Amino acid sequence: MIQVAIVDDHPVARRGLQSILAEAGDIEISAAVATPAELGPGGPGAGRHDVIMLDLYHDGDQPCLDAIESLRQDHKVLVVSASGRPADVLGAIRAGACGYVTKLADPPMLIAAVHTVASGGFALSSQLADILQGELTAAPAAAEVAAGTPALSAREEETLNLIAQGLTHAQAASRMGVSRATVDTYVERIRAKLHVGNKAELARAAIERRPAGGAR
């Protein structure tokens, strides 16, 4: 059984996730709490968790990047968010999240993401794939954005593009004429390249988070 802790300040959303994950059969909810702090020692959610499903926004408009950084030390973190500004989503991945799914994802996709993360993989949604592609594709205009980040290979870019369309890893593999394991490897490499991005990038993303002049 995969032990999953749900961290979401919204009680109805918490119930929703619980009921979806319960359908999987091999997933057990080890905790369902409102804040990351409750997972700490002595809190109601203390214990062993294989995957922590973390809502990106808690009580305000700042993404909880600090919580991701501290939780990832002992757990695999899957970020669940209704939506997110590209800079926040990128920040979450760079802070150490193993994946990002939207709350709109259908139950099979949500469960698949939990399985992927539990087995040490990187769970990508359609939107996240496009955000990562934007970040990592070394277009001339994006040279500044991609500073310090290695460029994607053509195959990795193709992989991201197919995942952005909504294809599963298996479907992407068959479209590309490679094995499923190869696609998994591409996705792993994409994650690794993302983590090479320097600290200054993170700082810049933090500055961009401030809501000024509309959420773009």
Place this chain on the structure above:
Amino acid sequence: MSAARSDAAGQTELTLARAVVLFRLAGLAEFWIVTLHDASNYQAHAVVIALIAAVTAESAVLSAACLRARRVRSAWTIADLAFTIAVLVVSAMVSARYGGLYIAYSYSVICSLAFGVGLRRLSAVLVATTCLAAGYLYGGGYLHADPAPHVLVNAVTYFPNAVIAWAIAWQLRRMGRQLEESQAREAVLARDQERLRHARMLHDRVLQTMETLAQGQWIADAAVKARVAEEAVWLRDLVEGTGDAAAGDLLGQLGEVVARVARDGLRVEFNYTTLRGSAVLETLDAERRAALVGAVSEALTNVVKHAGTASAVLRLAAAPGALVVTVVDQGRGFDPAAQSAGMGLKESIGGRVAEAGGSVMIDSAPGAGTVLEITMPVTEAASVSRR
């Protein structure tokens, strides 16, 4: 915009209008003092009284107009100029005949200040001042026969007055406009911040509840559930609306399609991340836009009817020279070679897209979901590299 507009420019105009009134009152006072002081030299009192009455009446009319309108208009200034020249000539004729002082000069000097304020363009101020100086040269130099050096120096005096008054008024008006613009920008910014705050609150509370209710078994009544799903899509559109999806454009129309199929229980992840801030959508003509919306609507309806799944991904991306729209579901799929299953999709979607110059690719197999990819060419100049 007009509601957020401040009145800095209006305040400036009122200040300048008051300055014109004060110049005029000072000029009028001077005209009275000089005329009354010199009145004993005139025999024709009736003419002098008529002159004073005319100047006083004109001053009253001009001042009232300025205060009432809270501004000074160029047309009034031009009329005032004509009147002032007339006063210069008439008073020269009167005083020349009776041998008195040339009573209108000091009055006209103060009037010239108001011309600088009332006329917006420097060229207009220079022309008006030249006319005034010419009127003075005729009245003071020819009719009243004052010494030539005096007359020349006096005529030149108008120019610095009017030009300096114009420069100060110009600067004031410019500052008023700038203040107004920056206040308008601040108001827009404040409104955006407020809108963002409200959107965030709706997003974090109401939308979360509605989207959870729209999924799963919480609501037993199918019609109520469909309604909640539709409203959730609408609310998401509202709170995430960043101006990208204005009604009538491609994103807005596709958003409506997404909301419509949500009513039938299909959740669509609508991903147009890479198009944010891109110009590619603007170059899509109405025919191609309509073809795309029709094709996506058909494809999603097809997912609802045949795919046996509750979710799909709709994604838009720019490729070199084209817009690529994909509809992907993980439903039961079909064999594209089999006539019955494939033909409907191919014909209804492919035909329309091909007419608009695009192409459709369908990739499906039984049990393996369906990928539908529409490639619609856009004007080459506007295509942007993928980001």
